Amino acid sequence: MQNTMTTYSPWNRFFSRNKGILVGGLILFAIVVLFYVWIPMETIAVLNATVRLSTPLVLGALCGLMGERAAVINIGIEGQMLMAAFIAYLFNVWTSNLPLSILAGVLTGALLGLLLAFMAVTLKIDQIIGGTVINILAVGLTGYFYTTGLTTEGKLRPIIIPILNKIPLIGRVLFENPPITYAAIVLVFVVHYVLFYTRWGLRTRAVGEHPRAADTVGINVYMMRYVNVILGGCLAGLAGAFLTLEAVGSFERVMTNGRGFIALACMIFGRWTPLGSWGAALFFALFTAIATQISFMYGNTVNIPHQVWGILPYLFTILVLAGMGKRVRSPAADGVPYTKE
Amino acid sequence: MDSDQKVPNQPKFLRSVLDVLLNENAWRTILVQVVAVLLALLIGAVILLISGANPIEAYAALFRGAFGTPIAVGRTLEKATPLIFSGLAVAFAFKAGMFNIGAQGQLLFGAITAAFLGFALHGLPPYIHMPVALIGGALAGGAYAIIPGALKAYRGVHEVITTIMLNYIAINVTDYLADGPWKDTSPGNVIARTPNIDPAAAIGKLGPVPIGFIIAILVAFVVWWLLSKTTVGFEIRMVGLNPSAARYAGIKVAKTLILTMVISGFLAGMGGAVETLGVVGRYQPGFNVGLGFDGITVAMLGKTNPFGVIPAAILVGAMKAGSSEMQFASGVAKEITDVIQALILFFVAADVIVRSLLRMGKAGEEEVKLSSGWGKQ
């Protein structure tokens, strides 16, 4: 049992705890560079696809972890994304105002977050059922109100950051992206900072690990959970807006296709941290992008049914979670409703 | 004092029914469920109004389509049948504290396996062919459920994510099978589906009542008996209520969790098999999509009680059966029934709301501990 710990600077602690991942990351980077030298076009395509595919995943994972750090499980991310995608799309059709449409999507996510918080914190319904209610509600409402044949004024265009985009390899991948994609990356760092370096983050984590202790020092557990879930909902809403305003440009029934749940897996894989979730999301996205690229390049020569590529993300998710197994450690009060006596 | 001293000569089952009927608590619970459904319909009516439809006309058409004629009733029972099975599946897993959202995937495998056994085997008499196809489908569902069960029992992976992922995988695999090796290659068929099943494998009707519905009711009985009268049921419920005490009592928790999932998958698979053998007659993609979620609504509306699932399934089945008539007669899109279902689930889960509306006290039933964290148990 340790009674004292020498105080390491944050950097030292970061490097020593994550040695394996950093080494792995460097090796991966080296491999990418090699591929770039060999087949530049395809490599850039894969990397671009990776960034694009990872955006809704990382936003969804951030949404999930914000709630879970305060001990509220959110499996309704899928529904939040779907509903937000739909509303953002409708606003785009009606107003052709893209920023307004983004806002509409974000607010939709926040509203559903409010509903989840109400169910989980005030009504104290089992949180898995609460999330399921949101998912079914989203599928139902979007299916009911959706009519085909609506047209929009197009989608969000990439914003090119000058000078930086001239860096070989990284430049074209990182600095020629549309706004929500940038926002997602920035938000990773923002959430990381808030969660681990501010008063708000300390209180949020306390509420998630030992809510009664937080209560006894005067923190309002209920309010903290509400706000965290609603803010998380904003991020899920942003992810939904991304789908219809940046990625695809139109809406389709159940277009989220499980991304909300894969985002949860990213959150678990990333150990409930923003940076970890981002890494996990990139990892998943990279894997999917490579598989798509291969099917593209060799699909005609080798006869593999397209469903094989279809099941890959889901299969991968299961394998990753199975591999992690019992070593995950979620916030201690995760999923348990709090009752102030 | 002891109720089992009152009527010592009546068969045990009848005594249980009487216990329920005489039990005030049970009536109150039923009342709460009914009010939950009414509230959901009310809010659904509001949504209809917002979108410019006439709720009264729409609901009337819905009712007509579900109960208006004997044929309509038959259709309702037909729709209710797979819902009974997936409701039982979800309710059963729930008793062990697990959330089987994968009923949909297990159902798909059950359906396609039944279709395969239906069209691949020939020359068997009906009393052999039908049960073989039925049980075969059920076993396929049960086998598919081993995966999330084992992952939960041995690796501690929460079944919510695994079962949802497996649902997507099931859709892809069954699509492939229906479009590939098991495709109907007879001339004149262009869509992706299996050949029709041999008539000997079919499940027919008794008048307007589908025999599949009768099978479902019988299965509900068996599930009830398993849960309340057997040692296995005692163990499963204990694992759901208090896994630590279950371990202390000598129960192998991991094996029990897997067994529960397998039985749950078996039930879901049977639902798919019954739908194939009794209604569709072959497997076709797009088959009953979304039945996984329906199972959850039915299970919760039925208070995860094997007998409660039956009226709950009939209600949801009625909505599905009547929705075509509603769409045809009043132009309202079918999906409103999905919305109403979500609302039912909400009010049923949030029964505190209904209870405070009715000025009732808190419920005093068994509280299963569902989700608590993703990894450690």
Place this chain on the structure above:
Amino acid sequence: MSNDAIALEVRNITKRFPGVLANDRVNFDLRKGEIHALLGENGAGKTTLMNIIYGLYTPNEGEFFISNGEGLHQIQIHSPNDAIQAGIGMVHQHFMLVPVFTVAENIILGQETTRGPSLDLRTARQKITQLSEEYGLEIDPDAIIEDIPVGVQQRVEIVKALYRNARILVLDEPTAVLTPQEVESLFRIMRQLTERGVSIVFITHKLKEVLAVADRITTMRRGQVVGTTTPAESDEHKLAAMMVGREVILTVDKAPASPGEVVMKVTDLNIVDERGVEVVRNLGFEVRAGEILGIAGVQGNGQTELVESLTGLRERKSGHVLLDGKDIPQLSPRLNVEAGQAHIPEDRHKHGLVLAYSIADNEVLCTYYQPPFARGLQRNQKAVMENAVKLIERFDVRTPSPNLPASNLSGGNQQKVIVARELSRPIKLLIANQPTRGLDVGSIEYIHRQIVDMRDRGIAVLLVSAELDEITSLSDRIAVMYHGQIVATVDPDKITRAELGLLMAGSSLPTP
């Protein structure tokens, strides 16, 4: 040093919970600089009263008064924030510390020092170190809570209160997790605090401690204040009588033991926990038929893991456990039960009962699959019911019906259900782990009698308890456990409490 000025007074406090009147017109006052003990059985209402004073509960009736230097004035307390503002700090029985945070993070939680938007841990560290030196409470601000020992965690809780300028400190059952030496150390800290003007309320049910350290003693029973006295005017018997309302026999009547064959033999036992830490090391002992072997030791020295291993709930790394000469396979509680082992678990809600199941079903929790309770798959409800009726009568479980869920019962009756279940089987060995924790005196007496009764019938008993009095009064032999090892095996008649305390703290006895 206490003077007569009152620091805190509450009048007419009444608190109703559904079905229970937890506090009934309670009047309580605390003088400045005094240590005022609040004594009572489990369930008497002491913790409720203090939770009200700390703002965690709102009373149905009652008023609060605080001294502001010139006399008392009335205040409202609706939340912990109000209590903190009034200078009241509380150290709960189960610590309110976030295990994964550092000491500093826990102390500043809710009153964080910031620099701009960021947390300022450096300033916090300074202030904590300053406080810690001033009051003689040594703690390391950067240590992580789950890594430090319980006694140090308690110090953190006290510093946490002092950080918020508490002048009134409430300590709820602080000695439950301490060795006798640590208890002495705590009492020293308490006196130092009072010398600096802090007033202390000390909640406990332990008579000896109260007489050792309190200036005044207030006894509560069934939600009411029974009386206030001082150590000079009272003794253990009088206090016990006030707590329970009748004469209490403080020692257990038992004849000397006549031990027979060895029933359980443990050799070279090694257990490693989930984090890879060795919690039991090279442990060995024997329990004979007709004797009670008591395992003494402060909680957290491996007793929980030891019992789990012996009852088949935990794997062991190495070592042998022989029951009646036979090696029982690991991780099989059922085989243990079938071999004649009975287990009263330490946590009755977690391991001992399924609260939602009926009392009848709980009585067959371990035997439900055996005839006559079941034949193959089919259960025999009639046999289960008959068994329950018999046991309820024999063990005096207070309930109107065996069909009611176990959650309806009081703690004492719940424990009786477990005792009834375990002792009504044909057994050779009884393992009782903290069998009377959280129970009222009547239930404690009853269970002690049952344990001695079992011994007299020739059953081997392994008693594990953190209550030293229980161990010394019941055991025929005492094995002291410290850091996962048995450091000594002694005869209770030939050793003093002080010596036991030394052994429990890991020191060796001075050579005679």
